[in-house]
Amino acid sequence: MSRQFVTEAVMMAIYGQLLVPQSPVEYIVPYTTVMELYELRDSxxxxxxxxxxxxHVKSxxxxxxAYFEEPLNSKKINRCLSVPWAKSSGILLGERAQVTIIxxxxxxxxxxxxxxxETELLLxxxxxxxxxxxxxxELIQRIIEGGIPVQVYDIDDFEFAMEEETFRSSQ
Structure with a gap:
């Protein structure tokens, strides 16, 4: 079973290690963060x-x-856009990483x-x-201070987060 995280699309562009994890991972990405990529590209x-x-990051x-706009990936994304909270089929991002748009x-x-x-990430x-x-x-801090009932990891702790799920699954 793959580990799952909710994250923003830009995180995959900034942090290349997210695309080459040691074990299978699925990123659930709100569609608005995919649209944000266009704004960041043009800014x-x-x-x-x-x-x-x-x-490098803008590249x-x-x-x-471009990958999300490829016909098959675009079709998967567009299918989920007609219904609130619908999810796309998985879009492969490498051997062990995939993204699901929500x-x-x-x-x-x-x-x-x-x-x-941030609200969409939390919801x-x-x-x-x-x-x-x-x-x-700052987001992590506000989540903790606000008592928001979600688990949150800093990207610097990505490997730990991946190991933690493996540890929990083996118990």
Missing amino acids: DEPLMNRADDDQ KIRELI NSVDNAAYGEAFDPI TSVREKVPVLTDQF
């Missing part, structure tokens, strides 16, 4: 501190967009403490009973 604002890192964003809906359940994309996590994987320390 003049740097995503990374160093210019060469920024160029990876373009590659990810047509999540922000209903402002967590008020003004979280932006719409997806609660709905799917899957931990959130993020690089945003």
Whole structure:
């Protein structure tokens, strides 16, 4: 069985290690974060501190967009967009990684403490009973302080998160 995480599409472009995990993993990604890739691609604002890192990440964003736009992948994504909370079929991202797009809906359940994309990540996590994987320390802090009933991992702890599920499954 593969490990599952809720995350943003841009995380897969920034953190290449997510695409080459040691064991099978499925990323559940809200569709709005896929749309955010287009905004990030077209933005003049740097995503990374160093210019060469920024160029690399923007290149990876373009590659990810192109991959999602391939006919089979696009068809899988478009099928889930007509019904709230519908999920696409799995889209392979390598030998052991796949992404499932979810047509999540922000209903402002967590008020003004979280932006719409963060709210969709949290609602997806609660709905799917899957931990959130993020690089945003402030988001992790607000989840903990707000008592939001989700498990959350920092991307720096990705390998630990993968091992933790293996440990739980073997008990």
